[in-house]
Amino acid sequence: MRPYCGHMGAYDTEIEDLATEARAALVREIDADGAWHEDPVWRDAFAAVPRHRFVPYYYVAGRGGYRRRWGESPDPRARERWVRGAYEDAPLATRLRDGELVSSSSQPSLMARMLVALRVADGDRVLEVGAGTGYNAALLAHRLGDDDLVTTIDLEPEIAESARRHLEAVGHRPVVVTGDGARGVPERARFDRIIATCALLTVPRAWLAQCRPGARILTPLGTGLLALTVRDPVHAEGRFLPTAAYFVPLRGEARAEPEGASLAGLPGRVREQETFRFLLALTRRTLDPWEACALWEREGGPQRERYGVTVGGERAWAWLDDPQGPYVWPLP
Numbered sequence: 001m002r003p004y005c006g007h008m009g010a011y012d013t014e015i016e017d018l019a020t021e022a023r024a025a026l027v028r029e030i031d032a033d034g035a036w037h038e039d040p041v042w043r044d045a046f047a048a049v050p051r052h053r054f055v056p057y058y059y060v061a062g063r064g065g066y067r068r069r070w071g072e073s074p075d076p077r078a079r080e081r082w083v084r085g086a087y088e089d090a091p092l093a094t095r096l097r098d099g100e101l102v103s104s105s106s107q108p109s110l111m112a113r114m115l116v117a118l119r120v121a122d123g124d125r126v127l128e129v130g131a132g133t134g135y136n137a138a139l140l141a142h143r144l145g146d147d148d149l150v151t152t153i154d155l156e157p158e159i160a161e162s163a164r165r166h167l168e169a170v171g172h173r174p175v176v177v178t179g180d181g182a183r184g185v186p187e188r189a190r191f192d193r194i195i196a197t198c199a200l201l202t203v204p205r206a207w208l209a210q211c212r213p214g215a216r217i218l219t220p221l222g223t224g225l226l227a228l229t230v231r232d233p234v235h236a237e238g239r240f241l242p243t244a245a246y247f248v249p250l251r252g253e254a255r256a257e258p259e260g261a262s263l264a265g266l267p268g269r270v271r272e273q274e275t276f277r278f279l280l281a282l283t284r285r286t287l288d289p290w291e292a293c294a295l296w297e298r299e300g301g302p303q304r305e306r307y308g309v310t311v312g313g314e315r316a317w318a319w320l321d322d323p324q325g326p327y328v329w330p331l332p
Contacts, residue, residue, distance in 0.1 A: 014076075015083055019052050022087035026051075026108060029089055035112035042115050045142040046108065052086035054133040054166045055105055059093040060085070066096060094133055095159065103159050104248055105133045106197060113243055115139060117227055118195050118218050127188065127210070128152040129181035129219075130197035130250070134163030141172045150174035151188045153181045155250075181250060184210045191215060198250040202332040203311050209233040220247045222281035223274075224304045228311070237323065239308040244274060266293050275303055282307065282318050283329045295320075295327065 027047045036042040052071065059066035069082040086092070095103035115136075120126065126140055131154035140150045154160040157178045164176040177185050181196065182204040189210035196219040207217060208230055217228040217236065225245045228238035263271045263280075270276050270293050279302070280292045287295070296302070302320060309316065309331065310323045320327035 015071075015079055018080065019050060019083050019087070022084055023047065023050065023052075026087045026089060030109045030112050033109055035109050036116050039116045039119075041143060042112055042139070045115075045139045046112065049135065049138045049142055050170060051105070051108070051135055052083050053170050054135040054138070055086050055092055055094055057082075057094075058085070058105070059096060061093070065099070066093065101248060102156070103132055105135055106247070110243065110245065111136060111139070113241075114195065114197075114218060114225065114245075115143075117225070117241055118193050119216055120144065120193055123149070124192035125149050125188075125190070126151070126193045126195065127185060127191045127207075128195050128197065129184075130154060130247075131160050131163040131176060132197060134166040134176075136195075136197060137163065137174050137176075138167055138170060138172050141167075141174050147172050147174045151177060151185050151191075153177040153179050153185055155180055182206065186210055194218070196220060196250070197247060199247040200250050202316055203228065203236065203309065205234070205311070205314075208236050208311060220245045221309065223278045224282070224307070226309055228309065234311070234313050236311045237308065239306075240304040242303065242305055244278070244304075263289055266290070270296060273301065275301055278304060279307075285332070286329045299327075 027043060030046065031043060057068055057070040059068055069085055071079060071082050073079050073082065089107060089109050091107045092105040093101050094105055120143060124144065126149060128137055128140065128150065131137065131152040137150055137152040141147045144150065152163065152174060154163065160176050160178040167174060175188060184204065184206045190212045191210055192212055192215050194207050194211065194217045199220045203219065211230040213230060213232055215230040217230065219226050223244055223246060224240040225243050226238060226240050228236040230236045266289055276296045279296050280289060283292055299320065306321055307318060308323065309318050316331040318329045318331055319325065
């Protein structure tokens with residue numbers, strides 16, 4: 001394990017000791033939840049990579065809007081609140097624009113489940129779409145032991161540059177690219193794994209073309225996590241994981257749109273069910289809320305694992321139980 005180094009700024013020894021304790025507690029919490037039971041090697045990565053160094057400040061929602069927690073506050077109690085918050089198993093709002101959240105650091109236990117589901121193997125070339133703070137790229141670089149195997153991309157130049165600085169400060173130098181993640185990074189292809197940390201409406205075809213046969217793609221779609229196996233440059237198929245997932249939308253060519261569908265009048269027993277909302281998000285271009293409600297009840301409230309996505313040439317479609325139907329819905 002490489003030592004972490006970098007300018008400490010206002011981080012004093014007491015804060016670093018507190019960060020070490022808080023990180024160990026977070027690892028124990030994720031461990032107890034069984035997030036990396038199938039691939040415990042990720043435990044070492046989460047134990048080694050200091051999340052607080054990737055979130056020098058973040059925002060906490062409260063009455064009247066967001067309040068900033070800052071790691072270089074002159075108030076030692078404020079710095080303590082900042083470092084403790086950095087190691088809570090919670091997403092952190094890291095960048096706002098006109099009151100709108102544009103970037104965040106994902107919930108660590110969800111990150112752990114996604115990284116395990118990615119099924120990374122030694123020597124894999126990985127593309128991360130959505131650089132964010134750089135924390136996830138650091139976890140990948142630590143796991144793979146070779147920074148050059150990891151590429152991370154973000155549309156926002158400020159976000160990409162900030163991620164690069166954070167990574168360098170802790171001793172990692174994966175390739176950080178500024179660009180539209182939906183277009184991939186063709187000059188770094190071909191990839192064995194692609195992981196997205198932002199919500200999409202469909203599977204960008206460019207990703208398939210930049211993958212090796214047998215590659216695995218893990219991406220948020222709707223409010224779920226889709227795991228695809230790539231067959232060739234124009235074909236891929238896979239199912240959703242059981243885990244719910246809510247991410248900041250991808251900004252760029254394949255950006256997500258607001259849902260906008262009214263659920264007024266639907267039975268409360270259905271309207272409040274998270275798996276129904278998942279079905280509605282997945283099929284909103286083809287099913288109205290009442291049609292989705294009827295299907296959801298008829299099929300016994302299907303869980304996410306029964307749904308999947310197929311990409312075949314220019315077409316892509318979501319399905320329930322069977323890619324050939326009878327329940328299939330076109331994706332953009």
